[in-house]
Amino acid sequence: MEVKGKRAHVLAVPGPAQGHVRPLMKLMTEIANRGIKASFVNTEYIHAKVVAAMSEEDKRQSHIELMSIPDGLPPEDDRSDWLKLLESLARTMSRNLTDLIEKINCENKHEKISHIIVDTTIGWILDIPKKMGAEPVAFQPSAAASMALKLHIPKLIEEGNLDINGFMMEKELIKVSHDVPPWRRNELLWSIPSDLKGQKILFECILAAGKSVHQATWILCNTLYELESSACNLFPNFLSIGPLLRSNNSKSCASGGSFWVEDTACLSWLDEKPDDSVIYVSFGSIALLSQDQLNELALALELSGRPFLWVVRSNIVNGSQAEYPDGFRERVAERAKIVEWAPQEKVLAHSSVWCFLSHCGWNSTMEGLSLGVPFLCWPYFADQFHNENYICDMWRIGLRLNRDENGLRSRHEIVSKIDMLFCDPSVKANALKLKEMAQRSVTESGSSFRNFETFISHLKK
Ligand code: UDP
Numbered sequence: 001m002e003v004k005g006k007r008a009h010v011l012a013v014p015g016p017a018q019g020h021v022r023p024l025m026k027l028m029t030e031i032a033n034r035g036i037k038a039s040f041v042n043t044e045y046i047h048a049k050v051v052a053a054m055s056e057e058d059k060r061q062s063h064i065e066l067m068s069i070p071d072g073l074p075p076e077d078d079r080s081d082w083l084k085l086l087e088s089l090a091r092t093m094s095r096n097l098t099d100l101i102e103k104i105n106c107e108n109k110h111e112k113i114s115h116i117i118v119d120t121t122i123g124w125i126l127d128i129p130k131k132m133g134a135e136p137v138a139f140q141p142s143a144a145a146s147m148a149l150k151l152h153i154p155k156l157i158e159e160g161n162l163d164i165n166g167f168m169m170e171k172e173l174i175k176v177s178h179d180v181p182p183w184r185r186n187e188l189l190w191s192i193p194s195d196l197k198g199q200k201i202l203f204e205c206i207l208a209a210g211k212s213v214h215q216a217t218w219i220l221c222n223t224l225y226e227l228e229s230s231a232c233n234l235f236p237n238f239l240s241i242g243p244l245l246r247s248n249n250s251k252s253c254a255s256g257g258s259f260w261v262e263d264t265a266c267l268s269w270l271d272e273k274p275d276d277s278v279i280y281v282s283f284g285s286i287a288l289l290s291q292d293q294l295n296e297l298a299l300a301l302e303l304s305g306r307p308f309l310w311v312v313r314s315n316i317v318n319g320s321q322a323e324y325p326d327g328f329r330e331r332v333a334e335r336a337k338i339v340e341w342a343p344q345e346k347v348l349a350h351s352s353v354w355c356f357l358s359h360c361g362w363n364s365t366m367e368g369l370s371l372g373v374p375f376l377c378w379p380y381f382a383d384q385f386h387n388e389n390y391i392c393d394m395w396r397i398g399l400r401l402n403r404d405e406n407g408l409r410s411r412h413e414i415v416s417k418i419d420m421l422f423c424d425p426s427v428k429a430n431a432l433k434l435k436e437m438a439q440r441s442v443t444e445s446g447s448s449f450r451n452f453e454t455f456i457s458h459l460k461k
Contacts, residue, residue: 008114008459009037011104012139013097015121016043016071016085018259018285019363021050023141023222024119025064025257026244032063034456037111040064041100043071043089045079049259058256067104069096080319082286083198086205094125101132115459117220120147123209126216138216142362143390144223144231144240146189146383148176150210151235166190166203177230181393187385218455222366224441224448227395227434239451243370243438246345259285260341266309269337273307273352279418280353280373282311282344284361287380291317293408295325300414302328307335309353311342348373355421357401357414360387372435374398374427376417378409397431 010031014024021042032038042050047068054062071085072092079085105112116129117137129136140147156162161171166188168174173182185191190206192199213219222242225232232240246256270278279301283289289297294317301308312322329336344364347353348371356368357376365387368375375398377388391398399417401409421427441448 006114007037007111009039009108009111010115010117010459011039011041011101011113011134012117013041013119013122013125014139015119015141016046016079016089017082018257019361020119020121020141021046021257021259023242023244023363024117024139026246027117027139027220027222027241028064029062029256030244030452031456031459036456036459038064039067039104039113041067041069041097044068045071046259050257053258053261067100069093069100072096080315083201087201089122090124090205090208093122094128097125098128098132101128101134105132118216120150120209120213120219123212124205126212130215136216138213138219140219140221140223142222142383143387144221144228144234144238145176145180145386145390146362147213147219147221147238148180148231148234149174149183149189150206151213152176153207153210165200166207167199177234179230179394180228181386181389183386189382189386192381218458220455222362224438225451226437226441226447227369239455240441241448241452241455243366243442243448245367245370245442247349258341262341262343263339264343264346266337266339266342267346267350270309270347270350270352275351276354277307278350278352279304279306279308279355279357279376280342280347281308281357282342282364283313283316283359283378283380284364285313287359287361288318289316291323294322296408296411297414298324298328300411300418301336302332303411303415304418306354306418307352308332309337309339309342309347311344312338312340314340345371355418360384360391362387365391366438369395369397369431369434370438372428372432374421374431376401376414376421395430395434397427397434399427 012024012028014020028038028040072088101113113134115135115137117139118126120138120140126136157164160169161174163169168185175182186193190199190203219235219238221240222244223240224242225240232238314321316322345367348367353373355376356373358364360377360379362383375391377391377398378401379385379388392400399421401414401417404410440446
């Protein structure tokens with residue numbers, strides 16, 4: 001391979017979603033800070049969002065070259081239809097990425113791309129690196145357990161646990177390793193019970209991506225060994241390097257791959273609240289609520305009597321703006337802050353934040369866990385149900401918010417779990433233990449620290 005004796009040039013390609021761009025950007029920041037040339041390719045649509053959310057200072061500070069390729073959809077198409085987006089990427093990404101790499105290599109004869117880090121979600125492009133004289137590396141932005149499930153699909157089909165469309169057969173549970181919680185029906189990564197055609201497409205993409213991951217020389221994962229040791233042990237070339245946090249790295253740029261401008265005013269609002277008092281509510285970048293569900297949540301937060309900081313994205317109610325129950329904003333004005341996008345890590349690190357009502361996306365899970373904040377779990381789709389099982393059953397750092405017979409999380413359920421969490425100090429105590437464990441893993445001689453050093457030495461060889 002051409003890479004020997006030359007300065008490494010690492011190119012990263014994330015899946016086109018906030019929870020994928022963000023952690024890979026954190027990883028690339030750490031790579032760039034070690035003097036390695038770093039380039040980052042988003043789709044044009046995502047690239048525009050990332051650049052628009054960056055401050056001038058971020059642009060000056062960043063050592064990562066940001067680039068873009070088309071996603072294959074016409075400009076007017078709706079990118080929130082992610083099945084359509086995934087299908088388009090499966091058709092067009094390999095060609096567009098190859099063209100871009102050829103162009104970069106042509107313009108940088110002495111710094112050709114030596115390593116390509118590919119998000120496992122779009123793992124089917126892992127055959128490009130070798131064709132272009134570079135080394136393929138996979139990046140798993142979610143749990144090692146999710147990786148294990150993806151890589152076990154062929155075996156699960158062979159053993160008759162799944163049919164060829166990803167539907168569970170007779171068994172009610174799928175298990176991949178002893179201390180990884182099992183997956184229940186409708187809680188698989190690709191489960192979309194309301195859209196079986198969509199589920200089939202998603203399953204095919206995950207299966208194809210999983211098969212390609214075997215080509216990678218390393219699988220880097222945003223987890224820590226101590227948290228998921230048996231899942232990490234399933235793969236020989238697996239490096240747990242998490243938690244990837246901006247706070248691990250003083251030189252990372254403030255917006256670090258955010259799609260929206262962060263409303264930092266909520267930090268001074270938090271400054272005025274007592275320690276361990278605020279409920280932070282966020283559903284990440286994709287999850288949607290019905291208007292009825294939003295009303296229940298609003299009324300629960302009101303009934304709780306506690307201060308709360310709530311991230312309400314402009315499309316949260318099935319793609320539209322939220323409407324609040326009559327008089328709600330006025331009644332809670334004294335103790336509520338509502339923002340469209342928060343500096344989440346800084347919020348979770350704030351001493352006044354007491355608990356995190358979360359959709360349990362993996363990044364949010366790692367961030368809350370690493371900062372010692374107990375969870376109230378409200379999963380929405382994909383890996384989030386499994387993350388909830390980790391949080392509530394294995395790590396015991398949170399409580400479930402259960403649905404009623406109408407599929408809603410009622411205000412009574414939410415208030416009663418808030419009260420339960422408040423009255424049970426063991427959950428907070430567990431959260432603090434895991435915080436310590438997570439922080440140890442990324443400090444000198446910790447497991448993730450050592451794995452990252454192994455990877456950096458490999459890049460510098
Ligand atoms: N996030 C943020 N501000 C917000 C809400 C979320 O910066 O107001 C970040 C959060 O810190 C995390 C990412 O967005 O890094 C969301 O990723 P996650 O995997 O939790 O959920 P997804 O958006 O993929 O469902």
